[in-house]
Amino acid sequence: MATAEQVKALLESHAEGDDERFYAVAMQVAAYEARQGHGRIAQDLRAKIDSALAKGAARDSRPVPVAQPRGDLASLLSASYPKARLSDVILDEKTKGRLKRVVSEQRQHEKLRVHALRPRNRLLLVGPPGSGKTLTASALAGELSLPLFTILLDGLITKFMGETSAKLRLVFESIASTRGVYLFDEFDAIGGKRSSANDVGEIRRVLNSFLQFLEQEDSRSIVVAATNHPELLDPALFRRFDDVLEYTLPTLETAEAVFKAKLALFDTSPVDWDVVLRRAHGLSQAEITLACEDAAKESILRDQEQLTTEVLLSALDERHSARRS
Template identity: 60%
Template sequence: MATADHVKALIRSHAEGDDERFYAIAMQVAAQAARQGHTKFAQELRNLVDQAKLRAKAEPSGQRTKPVPIIQPRGELAGLLSAAFPKSRIADMALDDALRARIDRILLEQRQRETIRAHGMSPLRKLLLVGPPGTGKTTTAAALAGELSTPLFTIQLDGLITKYLGETAAKLRLIFEAIQQTRAVYLFDEFDALGGERAARNEVGEIRRVLNSFLQFLEQDDSDSIIVAATNHPQILDRALFRRFDSVIEYRLPSENVAEEVMRARLSLLDASEVNWSEALDAAKGLSHSDITRACEHAAKNAILQHHTRIDTAELVEALIERRAAHQ
């Protein structure tokens, strides 16, 4: 049977994504089990390994995605990247049909990226997400990572941008080297802090140089990673940025259908059968997905604290109005 060393080696090879070593160790365990008289277990284990190898060979190469182990950035990268392994899925998001179709296309090209590259083309992988706060830009980056079983690395702009000449560009180079070396989704959130218009009078020379460096690194990058830049203020971005991205995706405040979908999903654990959705939707006008979600959670918690299982229309409307007032 498996020894402690075998178990540790199996876990290590799985974490590193080394399938061949994983199968080899499993076969060693089967051989040892057979020598100890556990012939049925040994044969079952061999069969499982053979079946797993056959399934791997049968998969189209463009659809073969392996989980990338989460390794917290070390050294100079420690203050530049934060790592996560999201379980989010696009199906969990409330999106209009056009936006969902664009994201589905990105996923399709990523899953077939080897086939696309074999024909001399590149899959969609440099994405600029623009739109109001709370409309799902950051969530999309997490969902892409979840769908593709890759880590999500968020760039820490406070650690990236410094006042010292040349230091920010050097740190940016480290990030793009990581993008080249480790396939993942890399999120530049609040991207306008880095990508602001170079001609702006109040911009210091260092930021202009950093933007020039970013443009060069982005254009030269041919990795398998996905680069996502998200901003609430596309109007202040440098015009040269837009043509460097494969796709610019615009996020809007939710339509009535999407707003209702968000509310029904967040209130699904309570009885919402008597909610007047027309009144609720009227109160939700102008609110983002995030605002609606928080209002629903507030109303749901109020019901729970009052030992109710039914959500009250007046309470939901009041929570939505409070969220609106918070922005005024």
């Protein structure tokens, strides 16, 4: 019989629509039954899982319309179709609640429009690298079944006067015509303070153009700007966004939630979480996630059924070393 943790993981993955995790847990249940000597049950479970996976693959093989940038936009936008959900982003409850509100307003946009109200669709995400800003943009796209368009800064910013603003206009025309989540990552590259000592006339014009385009923007798309350096942004930008969300390095509680979510398929009963969480201090959510993946792979390759404190500490030490180098 499946363990309580496995049943919990099955229910959570089903509720979140995470088919990959659901079938991974189901295969773990089958393996558990086999180890208990219940060969017939394990065989039946594997057969049902294989059948379900085959049906899913057949559905996925059907042609799906994909919005791909063409012409001049091909060098300005990169399109993807994320499967991430807000449940995949480990954040404090306040930030998670504000993101859920964005999704709710987008899903009920017609109800708001009838009352001459505009759903939130301009978000500024600020915080250190690896804190979940890019994943948030992917999760918003996944929640709303929209494409994620990432603005390619190397194609957008040029040294020729007026050309960057012209390309920025093309991007905002796409925002108006093709609904999606549009991510301006490393946003300080175009949103820097106009009074900066290193400022040049062209960058001032680009920022002014962005402010004008954003002010006029009234589409059903979502514009997400993300930066690791909010102190570099021009003050005029902040009031142009519907929400400014601040991301931080994980607290002990958030770090523990990341560990438990990423290692849900493993037996972590031997782990001394107090020691592990102290060692994880100072790492970002992305770095903790990578450490979890490293520890999981190490346990699998060693044919260990349980994840140990030592394996996790070794993986975390590698991430600390990588940060210092």
